[in-house]
Amino acid sequence: MSNQSQQAAIKENTLSRFLQTLDIDTRMLAMIVALIVIWVILNIMTDGIFFTARNLYNLAVQSSVVGIMATGMVLVIVSRNIDLSVGSLLGFTGMVIAYLQVHVFPLGAAWNWPLTILCGLALGGLVGLWQGWWISYRGIPSFVATLAGLLMFRGAAYLITDGRTVAPMDKTYQILGGGIDGSIGATWSWILAGVAIAWMLANTIMVRRSCRKYGFYVKPLWVHLLYLAIGAALVCGFVLVMNAYYKPRTEIPRGIPVPVLIMIFVVVGMSLLAKITRFGRYVFAIGGNPEAAELAGIAVKKITTFVFVVMGILCAVAAVITTARLNAGANSMGMLVELNVIAAAVIGGTSLAGGQGTISGAILGAVIMQSLDSGMVLLGISSAMRQLVIGAVLILAVWFDVVYNKNRP
Amino acid sequence: MINIHKRFGGVHAVNGVSLDLYPGEVVGVLGHNGAGKTVLMKALSGAIPCDEGEIRINGEKVRIESPRDARKYGIETIYQTLALADNLDAPGNLFLGREIMTQYGALNDRAMENEARKVIARLNPNFKNITDAVKNMSGGQRQSVAIARAIYFNAKILIMDEPTAALGPQETAMVSELIKQLKSEGIGIFLISHDLHDVFDLSDRVAVIKNGKLIGTRRTKDVTKDEVLGMIIMGKLPKAD
Numbered sequence: 001m002s003n004q005s006q007q008a009a010i011k012e013n014t015l016s017r018f019l020q021t022l023d024i025d026t027r028m029l030a031m032i033v034a035l036i037v038i039w040v041i042l043n044i045m046t047d048g049i050f051f052t053a054r055n056l057y058n059l060a061v062q063s064s065v066v067g068i069m070a071t072g073m074v075l076v077i078v079s080r081n082i083d084l085s086v087g088s089l090l091g092f093t094g095m096v097i098a099y100l101q102v103h104v105f106p107l108g109a110a111w112n113w114p115l116t117i118l119c120g121l122a123l124g125g126l127v128g129l130w131q132g133w134w135i136s137y138r139g140i141p142s143f144v145a146t147l148a149g150l151l152m153f154r155g156a157a158y159l160i161t162d163g164r165t166v167a168p169m170d171k172t173y174q175i176l177g178g179g180i181d182g183s184i185g186a187t188w189s190w191i192l193a194g195v196a197i198a199w200m201l202a203n204t205i206m207v208r209r210s211c212r213k214y215g216f217y218v219k220p221l222w223v224h225l226l227y228l229a230i231g232a233a234l235v236c237g238f239v240l241v242m243n244a245y246y247k248p249r250t251e252i253p254r255g256i257p258v259p260v261l262i263m264i265f266v267v268v269g270m271s272l273l274a275k276i277t278r279f280g281r282y283v284f285a286i287g288g289n290p291e292a293a294e295l296a297g298i299a300v301k302k303i304t305t306f307v308f309v310v311m312g313i314l315c316a317v318a319a320v321i322t323t324a325r326l327n328a329g330a331n332s333m334g335m336l337v338e339l340n341v342i343a344a345a346v347i348g349g350t351s352l353a354g355g356q357g358t359i360s361g362a363i364l365g366a367v368i369m370q371s372l373d374s375g376m377v378l379l380g381i382s383s384a385m386r387q388l389v390i391g392a393v394l395i396l397a398v399w400f401d402v403v404y405n406k407n408r409p
Numbered sequence: 410m411i412n413i414h415k416r417f418g419g420v421h422a423v424n425g426v427s428l429d430l431y432p433g434e435v436v437g438v439l440g441h442n443g444a445g446k447t448v449l450m451k452a453l454s455g456a457i458p459c460d461e462g463e464i465r466i467n468g469e470k471v472r473i474e475s476p477r478d479a480r481k482y483g484i485e486t487i488y489q490t491l492a493l494a495d496n497l498d499a500p501g502n503l504f505l506g507r508e509i510m511t512q513y514g515a516l517n518d519r520a521m522e523n524e525a526r527k528v529i530a531r532l533n534p535n536f537k538n539i540t541d542a543v544k545n546m547s548g549g550q551r552q553s554v555a556i557a558r559a560i561y562f563n564a565k566i567l568i569m570d571e572p573t574a575a576l577g578p579q580e581t582a583m584v585s586e587l588i589k590q591l592k593s594e595g596i597g598i599f600l601i602s603h604d605l606h607d608v609f610d611l612s613d614r615v616a617v618i619k620n621g622k623l624i625g626t627r628r629t630k631d632v633t634k635d636e637v638l639g640m641i642i643m644g645k646l647p648k649a650d
Contacts, residue, residue: 214523276515278508281497285505288494295456295492296506297477355496 027349027404031364038368042375049378053244057257060242061178061325063363063370064259065090065318066337070344070362071270072314075280075307077345078287080354081135081142083308085149086315086341089127090334092153093120094319098166098329101173113173120316127153128312132305150338157331167328177324178257186243189255193239197232204228259321263363266317271359273310283307287355343390344369347397369393422448423459424621430566430597435588437608437629438601439641440618446601447489449618450568453599454486455479466566477506483565487572491555495544500525502543503558528557532587549580556587560596567591570601585611605637617641 043050069086076083097120105112131149134140175182184192204224211218242260243253256264274280282303285293294300323329348365350357369390376386423445430436440446452459455476463470466482473479479486493502500521509524511517522540529536533553543551552572559567569588573581588598588611602608608615609629617624617640624640639645 210519214519216519216522278510278516281501281505281508281516285494285497285501288496289492291490292492292494292502293505295454295476295486295488297475297480298506355494 028358028361028364030400030404031347031349031361031368035364035368035371038371038375042371042378046375046378050375053241055374055378056241057245057254059367059370059374060260061257062374063367064178064257064263065321066340066344066370067263067363067366068266068318068321069311069314069337069341070348070366071266071359072311073341073345074348074350074357074359074362075270075274075283076142076311077342077350077352078354078357079283079304079307080287080290081304081307082342082352083131083142083146083149083311084338085131085146085153086311087334087337087339088150088153088157089124089312089315090319090322090337091157091331092127093124093316094323094333095157095160095166095329095331096120096123097316097319098169098323099160101170102166102168102329107170110172113170116173117320120319121313124312124314124316124319125309126312128309128315129305131312132308135308136301136304154331154335157333161329161331163331165328165330169323169327169329174324174327176258176262176320177327178259178321179325179327180247182259182324183242183254183257184261185255186253187255189239189243189253192256192261193235196235197228200228200231259325262317262321266314267359267363274359279303279306284355289355340366340369343394347394349401351401365397422621423452425462426618426621426623427462428616428623428626430599432565432597433592433595434614435592435598435600435612436626437612437615438599438618439605439608439615439637440603441641442603444603444618445621446603446618447570450486450570450599450601453479453566454484454568456486480507480562483563484568485559485562485564485566486568487555487559487570489570489574491551493543493551493554496542498542499529499539499546499554499557502554503528503561505558507562524561525557528561529553532557533583549576549583552576552580552584556584560591564596566597566599568599568601571603571607572600573607574602605634605641609634609637 039050049055069090073083073086097116100119101112101116105115127149131142131145134145135142204227208218208224239256242256245254246252247254274283282293282298285296285298286300286303290300319333322333326333344366345357345362346352346365347368348358348361348363350362372390372393373386376389381389426445426449428436428438428449438446438450448457451457452462453464453473455473455478458474464473465471471478471482473482473484476486494505497505500518503525504521509517509520511520525539529539533550536550536553538546539554543554546554556572572588573584576584588600591598600608600612612629614626614628615632615637616626617637619641625646627637627640
């Protein structure tokens, strides 16, 4: 062996060992790299418009509706089901919220908008319960049950006002849509960033402590510090960008938009639900092997029903943001959104065969799709062409997944 | 198990079978494919509630309508298919349905991994990568996970459905050793197989089932393999001795 190739071999060895010590999720890494590549290309093609604070701010707001629903879709797909009704359910709950707020409850009452939100969330949960019941206890395949839901809830949304648009919404309520006043300002954004970093730190300390307690292998300190540094840098970078976008004709920083804030809470909540609760573990077990789950004494029907309840509630959350952003309830809200939601989950690595998927992946998927879409809007590409490109990306993403899974040791 | 019946539509899959099992005893349950042995055992493990008949444990009548009920009475089952969730790791499967939680009500993954390492090390000392997804494991490792799950929770009655069907010779020997060890700990074991040779040397008694009916139960040392074969194939009892 020549000296050079020897050196190359050693180099490769150190690199692979380095990656092993880091214990990186290669799939996640590939997605992040893909997102960065897309961003850089779009930035070059738009002569630097893409990386302006304004564009990134809008991108974050636009991703939030699909992102929120995609976190629920992950659980639905992981449990070997599908939900085609999420767009119609968004429309239906949105219309109910708007109608209650404008026509039923007294306008201007302080309790009006919180109560309408509660009604919306309850309705979303109830509809989820209804669909979940048909699917688990009456054996209707989820594809059929939610296809029926897609038709029924769109019709129901129309019937509420015979197709008329309901407007305007409560002034305070509009904050939730992330409009001109719909952000939390610079100070609160930094406070939140501090909380996030403190939480990451506490989590790292807890992991190290419990690994030591059981005598497991503890990752070298520098690996954890590196991750912490990356995490803190991302959080700070995000807040810096959101603060760099000012309110119109002023120099007041906007800070984190409220819809994005809601999405962050949903993501944290759903990740915890998926990772550290019995419910989350059972959803994955059902997706991996429904019979085994049944034999292990898991109440498969109950769990499946509850997955759809969660999905319904998340649709209502998305409906709140949509109506607040539109400042109206229109019965076309959420049309075809189900496809974006499913696509986001699938691009984010959720396997349609069930049993596999991550919440964070789905959010990345939503951001990738939205980046492509808004990037192409900036470039003045027609909507027909945009659909074509996004469809192609969906195929590519799944193909990548197939190849990745085949080549895994 | 006394006078157990199970019908599927017009098929009388188990027809009035009675069977008993004592602590520290291994009973081989033999029969052709489709004879009804698996259905009978599933009635005991709660996977298929039986239509008629009763199950008694220590003389007390019990109701077993779900796998959860069966586990409550210390009945653990190793299914032929192993019944593992392929996407979860070994600790996840071992504790499925009976997770260890932290004081705050969250899954305690590290405590479960710790316990899983201990019990699996006892079964299969070479088995280290227990936090891989089960689908990436070898047949023997998967079997180890399924067995570990059955014995970890202090089973009193163990049902093993074709435990060695998917294993190589070395792993089969391992399972045989394990059965002897569990037996000496006072656990009663039902060993289900369609292959006489698998169970003959391990069993204290053999019970033969044909067309849903119990042909008979004999002490292994009182019969020859040929006689048992006759029971399985022709449903004929050996001449009384």
